[in-house]
Amino acid sequence: MYGHKWTSSYGEADDGTWLDGLQGLALDEIAIGISACLKSTDEWPPALNQFRNYCRSQAQGLTHNTAAYKVIPKSHRLEKKADTEKAKVGIAA
8 A cells, every 4th residue: 555655664574563553453453454544645654653543543433524614604703701701600500
């Protein structure tokens, strides 16, 4: 999948780093991580922590949601004063 980019990053054989780093992951989680790598547009292989994140976040159904970063129209935003007042009421209760 990554060819020389993998070997230039991690060598010909694992020195134990990846073996240790993958401990605690189920085979289906590792398969999910590999699938995420195949779908990724990154040209270089992921770092170990990034690969673990692929395995875990995808296995738990957590995917990147670009909708979370959409701009909310001003008419839909709460005013700071209203937030302060709601907080005071909540604290007093």
